[in-house]
Amino acid sequence: MDEYLMKLKTKVDVMFANEKSGHDIAHLERVMRLALHIQKEEGGDRLIIGISAYLHDIHRLLENREHKFFSPKMSLPIVKDLLKSVDFPDREISKVLHCIEFHEEYDFTPQGKTVSDLETLILQDADNLDAMGAIGIARAFMYAGHHGAVMWNPEVPLNPEALFEDAKSLDDASTIHHFYHNILKLCDNMNTSTAKSIAKDRQEFTQEYIERFFTEWDFI
Numbered sequence: 001m002d003e004y005l006m007k008l009k010t011k012v013d014v015m016f017a018n019e020k021s022g023h024d025i026a027h028l029e030r031v032m033r034l035a036l037h038i039q040k041e042e043g044g045d046r047l048i049i050g051i052s053a054y055l056h057d058i059h060r061l062l063e064n065r066e067h068k069f070f071s072p073k074m075s076l077p078i079v080k081d082l083l084k085s086v087d088f089p090d091r092e093i094s095k096v097l098h099c100i101e102f103h104e105e106y107d108f109t110p111q112g113k114t115v116s117d118l119e120t121l122i123l124q125d126a127d128n129l130d131a132m133g134a135i136g137i138a139r140a141f142m143y144a145g146h147h148g149a150v151m152w153n154p155e156v157p158l159n160p161e162a163l164f165e166d167a168k169s170l171d172d173a174s175t176i177h178h179f180y181h182n183i184l185k186l187c188d189n190m191n192t193s194t195a196k197s198i199a200k201d202r203q204e205f206t207q208e209y210i211e212r213f214f215t216e217w218d219f220i
Contacts, residue, residue, distance in 0.1 A: 001047050007086035008054060015061060021146040022139035023060040027130060031056065034198075035126035041194040044118040048092060052099035052123050055079050073101045099123045108185045109164040125195035128186045133202030136183060137209055144175040152176040152217060160184070179210055 016025040032053040039049045059075035076097050083093050098115075103123045105113045115121070130136060141151065149172060156173035159166075160180040167181035187203040190196045 001050050004047075004051060004086050004088055005054060008051075008082065011082060011085070012054065015058075019061065019064065020142070021060065021064060022142040023057045027139070028054050028057060030130050030135065031123075031126045034129050035122050038122045038125055038192055038194045042118065042122065042192045044122055045095070048095045048099060048119045049122050051083075051088070052096045052103070052119065053126055055082065055096070056100050056103050056123060056127060058082075058100075072104055076101060095119065103127055106164075106185070107189050121191035122195075124189075125191050128189060129195060129198055129202065131183055132186055132199060133205050136202065137206060140175050140178060140183065144178070150174050152213070154217075176210065176213065179206070184210075 012028070013025055016023075016028070019025070032050055035049050035053040036046065039046050056072070058078050059070040059072050062070040062075060079097060079100060080093060083096060088096075098117070099120045100123075102115045102120050104127075105111070105115065105124065107113060113124075131139065144151070151174060153174040156170065156177065158177065158180055159170065162170060162181060164181075171178040171181050183206060184203070187196075187199040190199050
C-alpha cells in the first residue's frame with residue numbers, strides 16, 4: 001500500500017492544495033489513519049480501505065469548482081484515472097470505487113444504508129469520526145465560513161427531529177443547526193465496535209462544546 005500512496009501523494013497534494021472547506025489533504029490523511037486503525041481491530045482488506053480513505057473526497061473538489069452538489073459517485077471517473085496512473089491492480093479498482101461511491105450513506109436519511117461490506121462500513125466510520133470532536137468542530141466552522149454560513153441564527157428554530165431533506169435546508173441557517181441535524185447523530189450511525197468506542201468520547205466533547213457555545217452566546 002505504501003508504494004501506491006507515495007505515487008498518489010504527488011498527484012493528490014496538488015489537487016487539494018487550495019482546498020479550504022475542511023476537506024483538505026489533512027482530512028484525507030486523518031480519515032485514512034482512522035480507517036486503518038479500525039481495520040486493524042475489525043478486519044477487512046487493508047489495501048482497499050486505505051486507498052479508498054485517501055481518495056474518498058475527490059467530489060468535494062468538483063463542488064468547489066462548480067459551486068453545486070456533486071455526489072461521490074460523480075467523482076469515480078477521476079478516481080479510476082488516478083488509480084490507473086499509479087498502476088493500481090485492475091482487479092481491485094472496482095472495490096475502491098464501490099467504497100467511495102457509498103461512503104456517505106447514513107442511517108438517519110430516508111434511504112438509509114444500502115451496503116454491508118466491511119470495507120465501505122469502515123470508510124463510513126472513519127469519515128464520520130473526523131466530523132466529530134475537536135477536529136470535527138473546527139472543520140464544521142471552516143466549512144461554514146468557506147460557504148458563507150453564519151455560526152448561529154437564533155431566529156430559526158432548532159428541530160433535531162426534522163426529516164433529513166428538511167434538515168439539510170435548515171443546516172444552511174447556521175453551523176449550530178448542522179450540529180443538530182447531522183453531527184450529533186453520527187455517534188449512533190457508527191458501524192463497528194471500534195468506531196463506536198471512539199465516537200462516544202467525541203460525542204461527549206461535541207455536546208459539551210455546544211452547551212458552552214450557548215452559554216457564551218447568551219452571556220448577560
